[in-house]
Amino acid sequence: MNRIQSPVFIAGHGGMVGSAVCRRLAKEPNVRVITRTRQDLDLCDEAQVNRFFEEEKPATVIFAAAKVGGILANKMYPVEFLTDNLRQELATIHASYQHGVKRFLFLGSTCIYPRMAKQPILESELLASPLEPTNEAYALAKIAGLKLCQYFRQQYGVLFHSAMPTNLYGPGDNYHPDHSHVLPGLIRRIHEAKLAGDASVTIWGTGTPLREFLHVDDLADAILHLCELDNPPDWVNVGTSLDHSILTLATLVAKTIGFTGAILTDPTRPDGTPRKLTDTTLLRSTGWAPKIELEQGIRDTYQCFLREFDSGHLRSK
Ligand SMILES: NC(=O)c1ccc[n+]([C@@H]2O[C@H](COP(=O)([O-])OP(=O)(O)OC[C@H]3O[C@@H](n4cnc5c(N)ncnc54)[C@H](OP(=O)(O)O)[C@@H]3O)[C@@H](O)[C@H]2O)c1
Numbered sequence: 001m002n003r004i005q006s007p008v009f010i011a012g013h014g015g016m017v018g019s020a021v022c023r024r025l026a027k028e029p030n031v032r033v034i035t036r037t038r039q040d041l042d043l044c045d046e047a048q049v050n051r052f053f054e055e056e057k058p059a060t061v062i063f064a065a066a067k068v069g070g071i072l073a074n075k076m077y078p079v080e081f082l083t084d085n086l087r088q089e090l091a092t093i094h095a096s097y098q099h100g101v102k103r104f105l106f107l108g109s110t111c112i113y114p115r116m117a118k119q120p121i122l123e124s125e126l127l128a129s130p131l132e133p134t135n136e137a138y139a140l141a142k143i144a145g146l147k148l149c150q151y152f153r154q155q156y157g158v159l160f161h162s163a164m165p166t167n168l169y170g171p172g173d174n175y176h177p178d179h180s181h182v183l184p185g186l187i188r189r190i191h192e193a194k195l196a197g198d199a200s201v202t203i204w205g206t207g208t209p210l211r212e213f214l215h216v217d218d219l220a221d222a223i224l225h226l227c228e229l230d231n232p233p234d235w236v237n238v239g240t241s242l243d244h245s246i247l248t249l250a251t252l253v254a255k256t257i258g259f260t261g262a263i264l265t266d267p268t269r270p271d272g273t274p275r276k277l278t279d280t281t282l283l284r285s286t287g288w289a290p291k292i293e294l295e296q297g298i299r300d301t302y303q304c305f306l307r308e309f310d311s312g313h314l315r316s317k
Contacts, residue, residue: 003228005102007032009058011043011092012065016172016216017107017165021062024220034058043088050091053099060103061096062223063089063145070179071134078137085141093148097158103227104160108146108235110278112139112164120279123164123235150234161232163223166239166278169297170216171304176316182246183213183298186253187305193259200262201254205271207247207263212277214239215292215301225288232286239278240290256298 008025012018013035025033034056041052043065067084074081089106096104110121115132117125126146131139149160173184180188186203193201222238244252250263292300308314 004028004031004224005059006030007034007056007058008060008062009034009056011061011063011088014038015064015066016168016170016174017219018062018064019172020170020216020220021064021223024217024224028224043092044084046087046091046094049095050098053095053101057099058096058101060227061092061101061105062227063092063104063106065092066107066142068138070176072179074135074138081135082137082141085138086144089141089145089148093145093152093160096160097152097156102159104149104152104158105223105227106145106149106160106162108142108162108164110164110166110237110239110276111135112142112146115273119275120241120277121237122279123233123237123282126235146235153234159232161226162235163219163226164235164237164278165219165222166212166214166237166276168216168219169213170301172216172315173301173305174316175305175308175314180316182211183249183253183301184305186250187257187298187302190250190253190257190259191302191305191309193261194257198261200264201250201259202264202266203246203250204266204269205246206267207245207250207265209246209271209273210243210275210277211246211249212239212241212243213249213294213297214290215297218290218292221291222283222288225286229286233282236283236286237278237280238283239280240294241278241280242294243275243277244294252295252298253302256295256302 010018010021013022113121113125114129146162152158152160169183174180175184175188226232
């Protein structure tokens with residue numbers, strides 16, 4: 001018997017998280033998945049969203065759509081980061097309530113915790129102190145979506161709740177040369193250094209900051225697990241609670257790629273916060289733990305990267 005209530009609408013199915021959830025749901029018997037491209041359904045358009053819910057009547061909604069971007073984009077377009085995300089969330093959460101959705105899973109992120117959150121970060125750190133200014137608009141929109149789910153649950157008794165993933169990596173990642181996250185950025189730079197026959201690669205900063213990484217397929221598995229719980233937490237961290245220095249990570253990536261040159265650091269570049277780690281006690285207490293070890297995950301991710309790179313379809317926007 002399948003406990004995921006079908007049909008399932010995956011909002012943002014073409015993105016990194018959404019496509020991982022599609023892959024994971026494909027393994028579930030008797031679950032019908034509904035997807036729409038942005039061209040067919042703009043989630044910012046309330047009327048379109050209502051028509052879609054009226055016609056398709058999903059029982060479960062996994063909300064993996066969002067306007068996302070790096071520090072520069074967030075700094076230049078805070079109006080769009082706040083309004084686009086608020087509009088998508090408001091339209092989809094309201095329509096879900098109005099059309100009797102049984103389960104709504106909203107995607108938050110550990111990047112919406114306060115700038116100086118106590119480490120390792122507990123769920124109770126949300127809104128406990130000021131936000132990180134570089135992505136404040138995005139974080140405000142995400143916090144509003146997460147809180148709206150909590151309020152709907154509290155006021156109307158519906159099972160609307162959220163997951164807070166840590167830094168993700170895996171298939172579908174963004175390899176933009178300047179705007180990508182640390183792990184895809186390292187994969188691209190070290191791969192290109194190997195092709196060019198470079199004697200060394202330089203990583204930004206001292207290499208000492210500690211960061212946590214979760215394979216996106218583990219996240220997809222955790223999302224399904226959460227959707228099967230009768231009484232899930234309103235929001236719950238999803239991570240490994242293991243961290244690695246940036247230098248260790250670069251060394252691991254170089255080993256995977258077969259780059260034998262030196263890895264140099266550049267202490268004149270900013271390091272960012274020294275440590276960012278999530279506390280995952282709450283999720284583990286519900287019976288879920290990640291399965292993909294970092295070394296294996298990087299090997300698989302590099303194979304995906306090579307397929308995309310060699311076919312000229314590397315995602316880099
Ligand atoms: N990636 C990470 O490391 C990470 C970590 C923690 C949390 N998360 C969270 O996970 C969620 C998904 O992130 P992601 O990395 O999967 O992002 P992504 O790869 O950029 O995917 C976002 C998806 O949303 C769609 N979308 C955006 N605006 C839309 C609109 N108006 N109407 C319809 N679809 C729209 C995009 O469609 P287009 O392709 O047409 O733009 C894309 O398919 C976000 O909430 C993010 O905060 C991600």
